[in-house]
Amino acid sequence: MTPRADAERNRAAILAAATEAFAEHGPAATTEKVAIRAGVAVGTVFRHFPTKDALLVAIMKESLHGLSRRAAESTLFDFIAAVVDEAVRTRTVVTALAAPTLDVGDALRSLTDEIERLLTKARDAGEVRSDVRVDEVMALLTAAAQAAQQGGWSEDLRRRTLAVIFRGLAPWGS
Incomplete structure (x- = not known):
C-alpha cells in the first residue's frame, strides 16, 4: 500500500469514527476517543484535522x-x-x-x-x-x-x- 493510499484510508477511518463519536456524544466527543475508534494514533487525527473544529467541519x-x-x-x-x-x-x-x-x-x-x-x-x-x-x-x-x-x-x-x-x-x- 502506498503512503497516499494509507493516508486516505486513515482519513476515511477517522471521519467514520468521528461521525459515530459525535452521534453518540455530540460536541463533547473527544479526539482521543475518535482516534481509538479509528484505530490510529491521536497524532494521526491531528495530522489530518489540526483542530476538533476542523474535524467537525x-x-x-x-x-x-x-x-x-x-x-x-x-x-x-x-x-x-x-x-x-x-x-x-x-x-x-x-x-x-x-x-x-x-x-x-x-x-x-x-x-x-x-x-x-x-x-x-x-x-x-x-x-x-x-x-x-x-x-x-x-x-x-x-x-x-x-x-x-x-x-x-x-x-x-x-x-x-x-x-x-x-x-x-x-x-x-x-
Missing part, C-alpha cells in the same frame, strides 16, 4: 454532500422524511443544517440548491404552494430534524409531524 461537509446526493435522487417530500429519519440516527444532520459557526458554506449552498430544485419541481407538479420559499423549507427541515433528535420520537409522532409539515406545504384547499 469535515464531518459536516461530508454529511451535507451526502444529503445533496440523496436530494438529487428524491422528491421533496421523500427527502424531508429521509432527513428526519437520519436525524433520529445521528446528530450530524442537525449540526450540519444548523451550523452557522462552522465553515460549511459551499456544502450547505449545494444542499440548498438541491432543495430549491426539489421545491421547484414540486411547485411545477402542483404538490407545493407557489409561495413556499427554500429558506422556509430549510427552517422546517432543521426544526423537524432537531425535534426528531430530542428523543421520544415514536413512529406515530414522526408520521403525524411529517403530515402536518406536508399539509402546510401543500396548495391551499388540497
Whole structure:
C-alpha cells in the first residue's frame, strides 16, 4: 500500500469514527476517543484535522454532500422524511443544517440548491404552494430534524409531524 493510499484510508477511518463519536456524544466527543475508534494514533487525527473544529467541519461537509446526493435522487417530500429519519440516527444532520459557526458554506449552498430544485419541481407538479420559499423549507427541515433528535420520537409522532409539515406545504384547499 502506498503512503497516499494509507493516508486516505486513515482519513476515511477517522471521519467514520468521528461521525459515530459525535452521534453518540455530540460536541463533547473527544479526539482521543475518535482516534481509538479509528484505530490510529491521536497524532494521526491531528495530522489530518489540526483542530476538533476542523474535524467537525469535515464531518459536516461530508454529511451535507451526502444529503445533496440523496436530494438529487428524491422528491421533496421523500427527502424531508429521509432527513428526519437520519436525524433520529445521528446528530450530524442537525449540526450540519444548523451550523452557522462552522465553515460549511459551499456544502450547505449545494444542499440548498438541491432543495430549491426539489421545491421547484414540486411547485411545477402542483404538490407545493407557489409561495413556499427554500429558506422556509430549510427552517422546517432543521426544526423537524432537531425535534426528531430530542428523543421520544415514536413512529406515530414522526408520521403525524411529517403530515402536518406536508399539509402546510401543500396548495391551499388540497
